[in-house]
Amino acid sequence: MLTLEIEDLEVERGGRRVLSGVALTVAEGNAVAVVGANGAGKSTFLRTIAGLIRPVSGMIRLVPAEGPASIFMHMVAHQNGIKLPLSAEENVRFWARTLGTDAPDPAAIEDALDRVGLLKLIETPAQFFSQGQRRRLALARLLAVPRPVWLLDEPTAGLDTASRRAFGAIMAEHLAAGGIILAATHEPLGVAAATLDLTAKGSAVAAGHTVQEGAP
Amino acid sequence: MSLGAIYRRDVRMAWSAGGGGPIGVIFYLAVTAVAPFALGPDLPLLARIGPALLWIAMLLALLLGLERLFQADHEDGTLDQLRLADTPLVLVVLAKAAAHWTAAALPLIAATPLAGILLNLSPRLLLVTLASLVLGTPALALIGAVGAALAVSLRRAGVLIAILVLPLSIPVVIFGVGAIEAAASARSAGPSFALLGALTLVFAVVGPLAAAAALREAD
Numbered sequence: 001m002l003t004l005e006i007e008d009l010e011v012e013r014g015g016r017r018v019l020s021g022v023a024l025t026v027a028e029g030n031a032v033a034v035v036g037a038n039g040a041g042k043s044t045f046l047r048t049i050a051g052l053i054r055p056v057s058g059m060i061r062l063v064p065a066e067g068p069a070s071i072f073m074h075m076v077a078h079q080n081g082i083k084l085p086l087s088a089e090e091n092v093r094f095w096a097r098t099l100g101t102d103a104p105d106p107a108a109i110e111d112a113l114d115r116v117g118l119l120k121l122i123e124t125p126a127q128f129f130s131q132g133q134r135r136r137l138a139l140a141r142l143l144a145v146p147r148p149v150w151l152l153d154e155p156t157a158g159l160d161t162a163s164r165r166a167f168g169a170i171m172a173e174h175l176a177a178g179g180i181i182l183a184a185t186h187e188p189l190g191v192a193a194a195t196l197d198l199t200a201k202g203s204a205v206a207a208g209h210t211v212q213e214g215a216p
Numbered sequence: 217m218s219l220g221a222i223y224r225r226d227v228r229m230a231w232s233a234g235g236g237g238p239i240g241v242i243f244y245l246a247v248t249a250v251a252p253f254a255l256g257p258d259l260p261l262l263a264r265i266g267p268a269l270l271w272i273a274m275l276l277a278l279l280l281g282l283e284r285l286f287q288a289d290h291e292d293g294t295l296d297q298l299r300l301a302d303t304p305l306v307l308v309v310l311a312k313a314a315a316h317w318t319a320a321a322l323p324l325i326a327a328t329p330l331a332g333i334l335l336n337l338s339p340r341l342l343l344v345t346l347a348s349l350v351l352g353t354p355a356l357a358l359i360g361a362v363g364a365a366l367a368v369s370l371r372r373a374g375v376l377i378a379i380l381v382l383p384l385s386i387p388v389v390i391f392g393v394g395a396i397e398a399a400a401s402a403r404s405a406g407p408s409f410a411l412l413g414a415l416t417l418v419f420a421v422v423g424p425l426a427a428a429a430a431l432r433e434a435d
Contacts, residue, residue: 052299081297085229095297097218098218098303141297
């Protein structure tokens with residue numbers, strides 16, 4: 001059973017201690033909503049888990065996983081990580097090749113774009129996309145490359161109601177397939193999730209049991 | 217392995233609209249075209265200092281695209297994604313430096329025969345010049361990658377990168393021009409070529425390691 005374990009995490013940013021004593025254990029099939037005031041360290045927390053920031057102390061472990069934990073993780077941050085001159089399909093194909101296999105299945109790429117509602121714009125350069133469409137293109141990465149742990153930083157920022165509902169269904173499907181989701185958010189996540197409040201420093205809520213999926 | 221995808225995309229982005237690829241070639245030709253006007257109609261003088269001028273123009277033209285080498289990926293979040301890939305960051309840097317060389321240096325080398333005419337370069341010396349550029353410019357691209365990585369999170373980093381990169385480029389220029397001068401004075405260009413190749417190999421190892429370390433600390 002896949003488990004993400006975080007123990008006694010301490011992170012400094014610019015000489016200031018942002019996170020201290022954060023502990024969290026998430027078993028597969030569970031989602032955690034990371035909440036807290038602006039500047040509480042939500043983005044820092046997710047970036048540290050992804051291995052992009054080196055913590056001062058503490059431990060982040062994904063068991064049972066061979067090799068670096070980051071290759072089992074997806075990160076959707078504030079920046080979408082898309083190239084504007086490239087079409088939607090080229091963007092997703094690049095990430096499928098970089099994060100996944102060398103020869104991605106074209107059907108899987110189309111399917112991922114279909115799920116986020118961008119199939120009609122598959123040949124359109126991303127520079128003509130609205131903010132919400134660019135966000136959906138970034139989310140298509142999650143579907144194009146299967147990775148068990150999703151680290152999402154305000155995933156639904158800029159999305160309309162229908163897209164939020166669709167992404168809620170995508171998240172529910174990922175959890176049902178044994179995935180793990182950690183999402184920093186100010187809004188309801190759209191799936192049943194435990195809560196980790198970073199404002200109350202040092203407190204941690206462990207998501208131990210399997211969350212039953214209800215209709216979003 | 218996804219290095220081919222990174223390499224191809226970077227080359228394409230450099231030559232797509234706003235990528236700056238064609239600007240470098242025009243800049244290179246403009247710099248070499250100004251030289252005959254500045255030096256006057258002294259053909260033997262031009263022929264003598266022509267190779268050095270070509271190398272300096274090459275050095276400056278290669279600085280143009282460096283600022284965006286990692287900064288563009290840093291700003292739009294691509295760099296974070298590349299760090300989550302299965303591929304070590306050192307190899308990602310190497311692929312990006314190779315793409316920078318292909319997109320920036322290779323067109324300049326292709327334009328060098330044209331610039332050589334402006335500088336009254338004999339066909340034999342032109343061939344030696346081309347060989348020295350082919351052998352030496354990868355080292356310049358790799359040194360440039362280190363400078364670009366160090367300045368990845370800074371605004372208006374172009375001048376800073378130039379200050380970081382130019383001193384490290386001196387040995388490359390010395391042996392690049394040295395090989396051409398040796399050939400011009402009928403000495404063997406072999407030792408200079410060997411040292412130029414050695415520099416490229418050294419920077420092929422040191423450059424990506426240093427640049428990857430700088431990128432990891434950029435957060």
